[in-house]
Structures are given as structure tokens and as C-alpha cells.
Amino acid sequence: MRVLIVEDNRELALSVRKGLMKENISVDIAFTGEEGEEKAYITEYDAILLDLNLPGKDGLSILTFLRESGIETPIIIVTARHEIEERAKGLDYGADDYLVKPFDFVELMARIRAVVRRFHGRTSPNISIGPLLVNTVKREASIAGNVVSLKPKEFDILLYIAQKSPAVVSTEEIVEHIYDESFDPFSSVLRVHMARLKKQLASSAGKEVLKTIRAKGYQLCE
DSSP states (O other): OEEEEEOSOHHHHHHHHHHHHHTTOEEEEESSHHHHHHHHHHSOOSEEEEOSSOSSSOHHHHHHHHHHTTOOOOEEEEESOOOHHHHHHHHHTTOSEEEESSOOHHHHHHHHHHHHHHHTTOOSSEEEETTEEEETTTTEEEETTEEOOOOHHHHHHHHHHHHHTTSOBOHHHHHHHHSOTTOOTTSSHHHHHHHHHHHHHHHHHTSOOEEEETTTEEEEOO
16 A cells, blocks of 8 residues: 655654554655645555645635646645634545544554545455455455465455455556655566565466466456
């Protein structure tokens, strides 16, 4: 998962990023409204945490611009404004959820998972594809009840492909969602992760589970 934090409070933004990274989430930060709007418009994030009080351009204006531009990325407004009218206005403008500062990090994570599930049309934390079961809360994959040994990034890649299944997922899409803006697209890191992921899944299932579609990307077998 890749998340954008649009927050001018640097201490808070960096603290939230640290927590999200411990959950194996790639994080980008924007400290101004204009920077946040540009990043949200250019990059396809899995979720955006958006403050309302921002220098340059306020959160509601950013929210309006993104929705009018057809950007459907789940957006959680995170702000100190706690009045019901402000909360309702944010939801009416197109936000998916609303969290008042100060907040508990456990609740933030639960809300992120919930808006991402709804965005992908799911209500359950589990994704089932044939004998493969991906548990988004436990961050665990299993085949026919047997847990597959995966490293954090390997699980992230599998989760993203599972969310998109049965579609073919390109390398470019994986890079954009799994790694942050500091990732070198010319490195061999993704190829190494993909090779081990395919091997671990095949070893557990006794057959190919994740196949490579030549010149297109990757797809999970039903």
C-alpha cells in the first residue's frame, strides 16, 4: 500500500509516516496544499490523509479539485476541526472518512484498511482467489490452509495483485503502489521480490499460482 500524507505539522506528519512504515506502508509527505494537490493528482495512491488547515491551499479546495478531476482515491480528512458542520462538509465534498486530532494510531490504521476495502468493493478483510487466501489484517497469505512464508514487501505485492484480480497488473502499477517516491525504478529489487514471491506460492500450492503475462505484467491463477 502507498499512502500520501498532506499535513503542514512536520512533527505529526513524520510521526504518522514512521508508524505507517512500521506497518510496511510506503509513505509520501506533502507539507503544503499545492504540493499535496500535485502529488495526489499525478500519483495513484491507495489512500490520502488530508489536513484541512494547510498553507497555500486548504484541504477542502484540494478535495474539491481532486474529485472534480475524477481522482477517486480514498481520502481521510485528518484535522483538529471537530465541529459536526465541518465534518459533514468534508464528507459532502467527497471525503471517505473523517478523523479528529488527536487520534489513536490503531484507529487510523483501521480506518485506512476500511476505506481501501470499500474502494475495492470488499467488506471482508480476506481476499479469496481459488485456494489462495490473503488476510489483510493479519498480513498473512495461505494456500489450502497452509501459511505461505513471505517477506513484508512480497506480501505487499501479493496483496496489491490480489486486490486487482483477475486483472493483469503491470510492473509500473506495482512500482507506483508498493514503493515510495525515492524508489529507483531501474533497480533489480522488484524482480527479486517477484521471483521469490512466485517461488513461495508455487512451492506451497504445488503448481503455478502467480503467472507472468508476457509484455503485460502479472496475474493470479484462479
